[in-house]
Amino acid sequence: DAGVTQSPTHLIKTRGQQVTLRCSPISGHKSVSWYQQVLGQGPQFIFQYYEKEERGRGNFPDRFSARQFPNYSSELNVNALLLGDSALYLCASSPRGNTEAFFGQGTRLTVV
Amino acid sequence: AQKITQTQPGMFVQEKEAVTLDCTYDTSDQSYGLFWYKQPSSGEMIFLIYQGSYDEQNATEGRYSLNFQKARKSANLVISASQLGDSAMYFCAMREAMNRDDKIIFGKGTRLHILP
Numbered sequence: 001d002a003g004v005t006q007s008p009t010h011l012i013k014t015r016g017q018q019v020t021l022r023c024s025p026i027s028g029h030k031s032v033s034w035y036q037q038v039l040g041q042g043p044q045f046i047f048q049y050y051e052k053e054e055r056g057r058g059n060f061p062d063r064f065s066a067r068q069f070p071n072y073s074s075e076l077n078v079n080a081l082l083l084g085d086s087a088l089y090l091c092a093s094s095p096r097g098n099t100e101a102f103f104g105q106g107t108r109l110t111v112v
Numbered sequence: 113a114q115k116i117t118q119t120q121p122g123m124f125v126q127e128k129e130a131v132t133l134d135c136t137y138d139t140s141d142q143s144y145g146l147f148w149y150k151q152p153s154s155g156e157m158i159f160l161i162y163q164g165s166y167d168e169q170n171a172t173e174g175r176y177s178l179n180f181q182k183a184r185k186s187a188n189l190v191i192s193a194s195q196l197g198d199s200a201m202y203f204c205a206m207r208e209a210m211n212r213d214d215k216i217i218f219g220k221g222t223r224l225h226i227l228p
Contacts, residue, residue, distance in 0.1 A: 031214060
């Protein structure tokens with residue numbers, strides 16, 4: 001079975017640009033969450049979507065947005081990139097509820 | 113208030129020895145889940161083990177076991193017979209059922225080095 005897949009794996013962008021990251025959850029998983037992990041820290045929650053509805057948002061500015069599609073895949077958009085947005089962005093999928101959550105390999109974003 | 117505390121920033125362990133990675137948590141929720149993840153240098157967050165707050169038995173997955181002590185709010189990971197490939201960053205994490213958004217809160221991690 002395919003795990004959580006994210007694309008692209010690496011990305012370099014310039015300050016002020018916009019970026020879109022993509023995530024396909026494990027088949028059958030309706031919940032997708034996004035996390036940002038800066039170097040040396042644990043991941044920080046950005047968004048969670050379930051059945052295309054935003055269920056939660058972490059402490060991130062409005063430059064960050066996301067959506068979930070009918071096939072449960074998801075996109076994370078970041079506008080007006082700052083140097084501080086450089087991080088590993090992780091997507092997690094779970095079947096819902098207080099159960100296991102599985103992460104993709106991440107997208108490493110570098111803003112220059 | 114920090115909800116997940118991992119007090120060991122780094123550990124060095126001889127190959128084939130058992131390893132215990134410490135984790136304490138804080139929550140007022142009665143229903144929650146505890147996770148351990150392994151993150152090698154490649155960056156992928158690999159799920160290792162899960163323990164539900166109502167599970168009476170400690171979770172085990174192969175060489176991994178979770179020493180769950182609910183009264184002490186402790187969820188230590190035990191790796192038996194460590195291998196060189198176990199060298200990685202390890203994160204303890206928690207999800208509270210009262211959160212509608214299923215968000216997972218992570219600790220700062222412990223970097224484990226297995227020595228040959």
